[in-house]
Amino acid sequence: MTLHHTTSPASGAQDAGAELGGAVIGDFKEAPTVAWPQQHLRAPLLNASAPWLQEVWRADGPVQQGHSEGIHWRRSADLLYGVIELHENDCAASGTTPLQSASRLVYERLFGLLRAQGTPHLWRVWNYLGRINGESHGLERYRQFNQGRYEAFVQARRDTGGQVPAACALGVANGPLSVAFLAGISPVVPLENPRQVSAWRYPAQYGPRAPTFSRAALAYPQGQEALFISGTASIVRHETVHPGDVAAQCVETVRNLECIVLEANRQARSAQPFSLEGLGHRVYVRHAGDADTVQRTLQPLLRGAPVVCVQADICRADLLVEIESQAIHPMPPA
DSSP states (O other): OOEEEEEEEOOSOSOTTTEEEEEEEESOSSOOOOSSOEEEEEOOBSSOSSSEEEEEEEESSOOEEEEETTEEEEEETTEEEEEEEEOGGGOOOTTSOHHHHHHHHHHHHHHHHHHHHTOOEEEEEEEEEETTTOEETTEEHHHHHHHHHHHHHHHTTOOSSSSOOEEEEEEESSOOEEEEEEEESSOOEEEOOTTBOOGGGOOGGGOSSOOOOBSEEEEOOTTEEEEEEEEEOSEEBTEEOSTTOHHHHHHHHHHHHHHHHHHHHHHOOSSSOOOGGGSEEEEEESSGGGHHHHHHHHHHHTTTOOEEEEEOBOSSTTOOEEEEEEEEEEOOOO
16 A cells, blocks of 8 residues: 655545545635545645645555545555644633634544544645634634644643644635544654754644644655655744845745755655655645745756645734645565
8 A cells, every 4th residue: 555645736636545635725615526535725836827726645455435534534454644624613612712722623633533534644634724813802813723723632641742743724705614634554754853942842833732743754654755844934943034135035935945855855755855845735824925936046956846736814914924744655575
């Protein structure tokens, strides 16, 4: 059983027997209908001729599927992919904000499914929420999300630092809290960037609870080594650098990607080294008007690697661009 990843114009016509799940990305009212779990990233594409793109994760083995507490999931052998979307207004609870309650509930359900399926190790998570930099109940919404996620990790007796998945959290204009995930039976090898403080060690100035993710992770589908790089931005140590300068933020972000790739190759087991040009990249741009500058700056730095460019809000209001990346390599025979 091997894992495959593709991104192409959406048609909804893929072979439903092979898909684990994926995402549809674009500024749409109705997404293509598919039989497998599909996350809706409701954000405008900035560098595609099609109105939306479809990201698909495929496996080459038999697939089981189901619905559990709002999670649409599919499993192939040792791999599990799922999507859950939850409206905050349905999650009001005493003593917490609706978003904090929603994020805690989403992750509680997610961890329950992982236990039930015997795939306890969370590899990669994609989080999207409305108005991520907005403030309500006296606290920025991203920080509310972090609180709820952290509480669910604690409730499930999971590590909140060190052995944590790769992840991203981006803001869209509106819509439910949307979480997609890949999990497996083997643990990830979490990776950190020596230029940055680990996100789960951020000081209290960034909120009551630090974000619960690693900078990147190596995961091991059967016969493969997958590198998942979390949302990466212009941060050195724990501080934003080059505020207001999108081109400089692009350069700094790629420096961080280069450091993560070096760390990945230091611990990788596959014969083929990871490289910037060998990764697939999704670039989130805060302001659509910066798209040309971002693409012009990144093209030589990423050495011609495929890039999907999306308009979305970054988790800090002073960050203008964020990049997430992935690659899958075959493992040499044992």
